[in-house]
Amino acid sequence: MRIPNPITGGLARLRRGMPALTLALGLLAAPMAGAAEPLRIGYSDWPGWVAWQVAIEKGWFKEAGIDAKFEWFDYSASMDAFSAGKLDAVTCTNGDALVMSGNGARNVMIMLTDYSNGNDIIVGKPGVKSLAELKGKKVGLEVGLVEHLLLIDGLQKAGIKESDVTLVNAKTNETPQILASGDVAAIGAWQPIAGQAMRGAAGARPLYTSADQPGLIYDVVTVTPASLAARRSDWIKLVGLWDRVVGYIQDPKTQADAVAIMAAKVGVEPAIFTRFLKGTRLLTLAEGRAVMKDADGFGSLYGSSRHADAFNVKFEVYKTPQDVKASIDPALTDGK
Template structure:
């Protein structure tokens, strides 16, 4: 399989060696669901996941008969918590769901929240005008996350190789400082961090984004098998709330209120968050159900996940190819 094909997988399609090692050392135990406890869900600052904040503050989960406790994390920390058995579910990309599973924390993707439509990006410092200008230069990003893959895929399309740039490993939330330092020519980050990086380095601009790779990056809610099996009726109700969230965010009459709620959660102003929201294509349950049909290519969660799995094995994130079908349960989007 051609490298440029393999690379187009999920947003943080693999989480590099540091996270892989962290998952290996984390407990492989699966959260045990108890009927009296709230569903524990980890979420972080990606716009498609912050959207759940609307349901939380409006009380829609309780109205649907769902006792759910959302817990706020930095992205990598949310997956660590899930892998350690501290959560029933976590919001992540399809590729990272496979990474967690490949390192012992099995999970099942029950719904899609969105796909990235420009919010993942390679940002060049002032004076860097195009991706091709990075040849021979340093790029700061979190090795193994989707910006790494996005960069390689963009370089490949230009006839360049990863060795044509020097990667500087940096935590995504530290990339604004890395770009501002001037020590690198570009960074890789997703919104809102990418926006912070551009604000801190006047004249910096996106060189390549997920909008250049339509259908590349799927974001999901994934659940431990024990919780899904033991509390399926509750998870069906949980999924059923999503259409109300999407409708409220997309309705021009209610969108300002929705944006205010989401922007406050991530600590930025509403106009800025509105721009970030445009780079995230929220999916209704019906739209998600179409993507959760088994097919090849990036119009399918299955196809994208198979490419992610191939990449993960090729680059030894985990050793053995996985059964992608076992990671996806599309029935809940139909209320089953």
């Protein structure tokens, strides 16, 4: 979204009476008018996306010649902002990227940050010990988004019909309060929110996590087609910075500093955030390229996305199946 330039607007008003001054000022202002605006990227509290905070605070974007503005949101609010045209890109799950496209906000997934390896959790209230015990009970989560997908995957494995569970639609950030109220038998949330929910309801426990189905949930950076076409070289630079971020987080010499940066951003102790990282399998660009090959099954972004697309259509998150292949551009991970 381009913002009207008050300098060039003022020149238009001066043009009638002061042509020489207008011309001089116009020549000075021309480079400003032609300058590209920062890439606007929405991100939220998932560990694989908070990882970008390391690059932000270390000044690596400037070093790489990238003009990017990262804007902090609650998760669903970040997708709302993207869908409203206020962002060039947003961090989200692959299934939720399809949700935005299916509801009119077309986007293209350009890179993987990670896959969820235990941080997405169906949490049972005190006394509930298995998914089987959810039959006939209420579960609080954001209907149509990632934890709904996780719940259905778990219920199917447990032999429980979706109709045997009553869903209570709630923002993920509100699920700790809902679980503590005792009004639901379980909630669906990701870390750090899932951890808040378990700390707030003594005896609450994980019933099913994304570690039970690795590759069900991939986390991505997804971009508007217009921004990708107009600023492709800038997006290639941004994608190319990712390995530096992952390397800094995983290097024993710098990991403590990286964790301190990320933990401060989400407001938890570094020791707690370290545990969150274990449930998030960060992917290097090479690892991401391997996953972005077109194949079936949860070992492929395409296969996982087709699974999510079928889920979204079945549960009427949107009506028309999405073109998964057109929704992914793996070439940027190769700098193309």
